[in-house]
Amino acid sequence: MSPEPTAAVRGARPTTDRARPPRPSSKPNGQWKIDGTAPLNGNEEWKQVDNGLSVRERIEQVYSKGGFSSIDPTDLHGRFRVWGLYTQRKPGIDGGRTATLTPEELEDEYFMLRVRIDGGQLTTEQLRVIAGISVDFARDTADVTDRQNIQLHWVRVEDVPEIWRRLEAVGLQTTEACGDVPRVVLGSPVAGIAADEIIDPTPQIDEITDRFIGDPELANLPRKFKTAITGHPSQDVVHEINDVAFVGVVHPELGVGYDLWVGGALSTTPRLGERLGVFVAPELVADVWHGVTRIFRDYGYRRLRNKARLKFLLAEWGTEKFRRILETEYLEAALPDGPAAPQPTSPGDHVGIHRQKDGRFYVGVTPLVGRISGPSLAKLSDLIEEHGSARLRTTPHQKLVILDIPEDRVPSLIAGLDALGLSSRPDLFRRSTIACTGIEFCKLAIVETKVNAAAAVEQLEERLAGIDLPHPISLHVNGCPNSCARIQTADIGLKGQLVTIDGEQVPGYQVHLGGGLASPLREEAGLGRTVRGLKVTADGIADYTERVVRRFLADREADETFA
Ligand code: SF4
Numbered sequence: 122m123s124p125e126p127t128a129a130v131r132g133a134r135p136t137t138d139r140a141r142p143p144r145p146s147s148k149p150n151g152q153w154k155i156d157g158t159a160p161l162n163g164n165e166e167w168k169q170v171d172n173g174l175s176v177r178e179r180i181e182q183v184y185s186k187g188g189f190s191s192i193d194p195t196d197l198h199g200r201f202r203v204w205g206l207y208t209q210r211k212p213g214i215d216g217g218r219t220a221t222l223t224p225e226e227l228e229d230e231y232f233m234l235r236v237r238i239d240g241g242q243l244t245t246e247q248l249r250v251i252a253g254i255s256v257d258f259a260r261d262t263a264d265v266t267d268r269q270n271i272q273l274h275w276v277r278v279e280d281v282p283e284i285w286r287r288l289e290a291v292g293l294q295t296t297e298a299c300g301d302v303p304r305v306v307l308g309s310p311v312a313g314i315a316a317d318e319i320i321d322p323t324p325q326i327d328e329i330t331d332r333f334i335g336d337p338e339l340a341n342l343p344r345k346f347k348t349a350i351t352g353h354p355s356q357d358v359v360h361e362i363n364d365v366a367f368v369g370v371v372h373p374e375l376g377v378g379y380d381l382w383v384g385g386a387l388s389t390t391p392r393l394g395e396r397l398g399v400f401v402a403p404e405l406v407a408d409v410w411h412g413v414t415r416i417f418r419d420y421g422y423r424r425l426r427n428k429a430r431l432k433f434l435l436a437e438w439g440t441e442k443f444r445r446i447l448e449t450e451y452l453e454a455a456l457p458d459g460p461a462a463p464q465p466t467s468p469g470d471h472v473g474i475h476r477q478k479d480g481r482f483y484v485g486v487t488p489l490v491g492r493i494s495g496p497s498l499a500k501l502s503d504l505i506e507e508h509g510s511a512r513l514r515t516t517p518h519q520k521l522v523i524l525d526i527p528e529d530r531v532p533s534l535i536a537g538l539d540a541l542g543l544s545s546r547p548d549l550f551r552r553s554t555i556a557c558t559g560i561e562f563c564k565l566a567i568v569e570t571k572v573n574a575a576a577a578v579e580q581l582e583e584r585l586a587g588i589d590l591p592h593p594i595s596l597h598v599n600g601c602p603n604s605c606a607r608i609q610t611a612d613i614g615l616k617g618q619l620v621t622i623d624g625e626q627v628p629g630y631q632v633h634l635g636g637g638l639a640s641p642l643r644e645e646a647g648l649g650r651t652v653r654g655l656k657v658t659a660d661g662i663a664d665y666t667e668r669v670v671r672r673f674l675a676d677r678e679a680d681e682t683f684a
Contacts (some may be wrong), residue, residue, distance in 0.1 A: 140392035142437035143428050151343075160423045165302075166512060167195050171648050172299050173203025173338045180204065181282045186551045189230040189278055198224065203340065205235035206281070206297030209274055209562040216567035218325055218374060219601070227564045229348060232276040235261070235298040236288060238325040239334075240308030240350075241515040241522075242270035245502040248513065252502065253494025254284050254531035263498055264571075265491040266554050267359075267606060268305055268347075269515040270298065274562050303414060304332060307349035310471055310485075310514035310522045312364040313630075316364040316478040317467075319369035321379045324464030325406040327347055330408055339414055343421035343429040346414060347386070349517075350379070357469030359517050361385050361393045361638050361646040362610060364431045365413045367406055368462045378402045380462055383413055383443060384435030387604035392432040393646050397444045400459025402429070416443070464644045468593070470518040472552050472619060473545055474531060477524070479654035482531050484523045486543035487497045489578060490556040490571045491519030497541050499667045504537040519555045550581045550666070552595040555607070560619070567605030568617030568628040573659050574575035580663035585670060592642055594673075594683050598630070610636045610647045613666060620656040628659040642682045 149156035151165065156404030160166040176196050184192045192201075197208065200502065208228035219227070236251060251271055255263045258280040259273035266272055288294060297303060306326050313321040328347070333339055349358035352369030360366035360382055362619030367379035380400040385394025401409050417431045435443055448455045459618065471485035493501075501521075505513060511526040526534055535545055544551060554577070557563070574596070597611035601618075608614025614636060636649025657665040673683055 126508070127235065133333070133600050140386070140390045140430075140432040140436050141423065142433050145359075145424065148207060148424065150428075151422050153423070154419040156409050162426070164199065164426060165423050167199050168301065169339045171200070171480065173200040173302070174340050176200035176339055179206055180278065180551040183302065185280075191466055192278065194225075197312065199300075201232075202300035203297055204281075205237065205295030206276075207233045207235075207299060209233050210560065210564045214459070216600075216617070217626060219565065219567050224564055226399070231274065231275075232278065232281075232293060233558075233562055234273045234276045234281075234284065235266075236271045236293055236295055237270050237298040238271060238515055239306045239330045240323060241310050241514050241517075241613055242308070242312070242323070243515065244291075245505050245511045245513070247293055248498055250287050250291045250293070251504040252495045252498035254287055255498065258284055258535050259495065261495045263493050264558070265488055265516055265519050266295060266390075267491070267519050269307055269310075269517055270305055271515065272503050272558070273609050279677060285569070297340070297583060299345075299622075301344050301346075301593060303333060303346045303348060304339055304579060305348075307347075307351075307517050309353040309357050310358070310516040310520075311350040311475075311483060312351075312480070314477045314524055315353055316476060316485060318353050318478070319371060320379075320403065322350040322352045322369070325350055325367065325379075325403060329405040329410050333414070334460060339418065342414070342418050343423045344426065346417055346431070348410065350505070352377075352379075354463070355465045355467045355469035355471075356639055357471065357516070359610070359638055360606070362387050362391075362607065363394060364417065365410060366394060367401060367410075370400070370460050370462045372400045372457075372459055375400055375402065375457065375459075378459070379406060380459055381409065381456075383440075386430045386432045387607055387609055388430070389602050389604070390427075390432075391604065392434060392436065393610045393648065393650050394432075395435065395440050396461060397440050397447070397456075398458055399444065399456035408452065409447070409456070412447050416446060420446075465640055468640060470552065471516060471519055471522050472520060472547050474535070480528070481524075482526045484526060484529060484531065484534060484538070484545050486521050486523065487546045487548075487551050488519065488521060488543060489551060489624055490554060490574045492575070494544075494569055498617050500541055501543070504534065505540070508534045509536075539618075541654060547586070547593070549590050550578045550587070550596060553595040553638060554578050554596075554598070556598040556602055557605035559598075563600060565603060566617065567619060568600050568630065568659055570598045570600045570617065573660045574663055576660075577662035577666065581666055584663065584667050588670070588674070589673070590670065594645070594666075594670065595637070596662075598662070608633050608636070610638050610646065611649060614649050615662065617655065618656075620658060629656050630659070630662070631656055632665070637684050642684050649684070
């Protein structure tokens with residue numbers, strides 16, 4: 122069966138976008154099924170010699186005993202990532218030197234460690250273990266990321282085996298948390314509990330992670346591979362910017378299942394994903410995911426790393442060919458045509474107090490720009506248990522959602538959360554601001570992010586107190602041209618760079634405006650635009666945002682949204 126014409130269905134995207142396939146040339150693109158598997162660059166070479174999964178034994182047996190200086194450089198800068206380990210930036214190196222120093226000159230002997238939390242699903246026991254690791258081995262650091270992970274810093278290689286032992290004892294892992302592998306599976310933070318859920322994606326998330334995470338057959342992909350699955354009508358997993366995504370829908374004849382999207386990703390050449398127009402029954406999700414992942418492994422471009430994401434292959438093939446290859450080469454049967462999900466009617470960040478389908482409540486809270494600490498996480502575990510629950514979720518918006526609170530315990534929980542600095546009020550910029558790691562720890566960063574963004578939120582709360590915004594305006598802050606904080610899908614996106622003020626280069630940001638994902642405010646996702654020449658300095662975020670907000674309110678026509 123062929124898909125419906127994609128331009129005619131809501132949510133479909135034309136295949137011409139900013140991520141264009143490489144121009145035809147005499148050089149092969151490094152597609153294994155077409156060009157053969159001979160490695161065409163250094164990264165492809167080490168991945169083929171020995172993929173990242175195998176470095177674990179060396180970390181446990183050799184490097185943790187010999188210390189940082191004993192680590193083989195190829196393991197350090199390549200294979201370590203597959204276990205969620207990146208060297209962090211040396212303190213004190215300013216952004217002006219990022220481009221002039223080698224990664225080795227920029228790097229410290231300490232690591233960032235990423236704990237993958239598939240579906241964002243955590244127990245208080247697991248949270249307490251992460252808190253303990255943070256306190257014992259990571260100088261109290263803990264950041265909730267916009268991919269539902271928790272990242273720790275200042276980790277020494279000597280401590281990694283003990284960290285893994287503690288994590289794995291409670292069912293957590295760092296396996297394939299970074300690198301050219303299937304990364305954490307984003308899942309609806311309200312899976313299995315929301316009263317208005319279409320389908321609970323937890324069994325599908327579990328099946329994918331149980332069957333395929335740590336599978337050597339999938340441990341050498343052309344680049345990173347991102348997955349998202351939701352069955353909630355708010356479409357709360359930023360599905361449009363994942364390599365593969367499943368969005369809950371109701372098929373008029375086949376019942377509940379998923380709408381399949383492929384080929385989304387941001388970075389410096391952003392491209393929104395596209396619907397293939399198929400309906401995926403819940404029991405087929407893991408196999409379809411496996412098929413899409415193997416298409417990427419076998420046909421993805423491997424010659425140039427900046428052209429290696431799945432979006433470039435989709436740009437060349439288009440959705441019709443992608444579907445045909447998936448059905449004929451990777452699945453045993455054609456998939457039925459399927460409907461698109463309707464426009465969301467509620468925001469997908471889940472901030473605030475909401476009734477669950479079992480009558481208890483879930484409470485979404487905001488760690489400011491995702492930053493929290495080990496001691497706070499330990500106190501949060503205690504607080505949740507004192508209120509009769511043992512479950513929480515991380516979200517793709519750097520938030521936390523506390524589950525299963527009896528109605529009469531909600532006010533006391535809210536007071537306890539406030540005391541921990543975790544607001545459940547839908548305060549405008551506190552709720553809608555996210556920031557990437559930035560210059561504090563990231564070797565690619567040019568500018569500080571979290572501290573600047575948090576300061577801006579606090580200033581905006583003061584300056585805009587009493588102002589009635591018709592809807593949240595999202596503010597996303599990146600420390601470099603990559604897009605870890607999704608600047609192209611924000612109302613206001615700030616891209617870190619040096620800006621020239623009075624002839625001097627100072628840290629600042631290029632402004633992007635008008636992006637967003639599908640939400641109650643916009644029928645479908647759209648990428649923001651760079652406003653040429655519009656830059657703000659690192660300490661000017663609040664000034665600029667305040668001006669934009671006041672201008673929007675003054676000039677706005679009835680019902681006009683910021684987008
Ligand atoms: Fe680092 Fe740049 Fe990503 Fe921020 S956007 S975390 S600075 S690579």
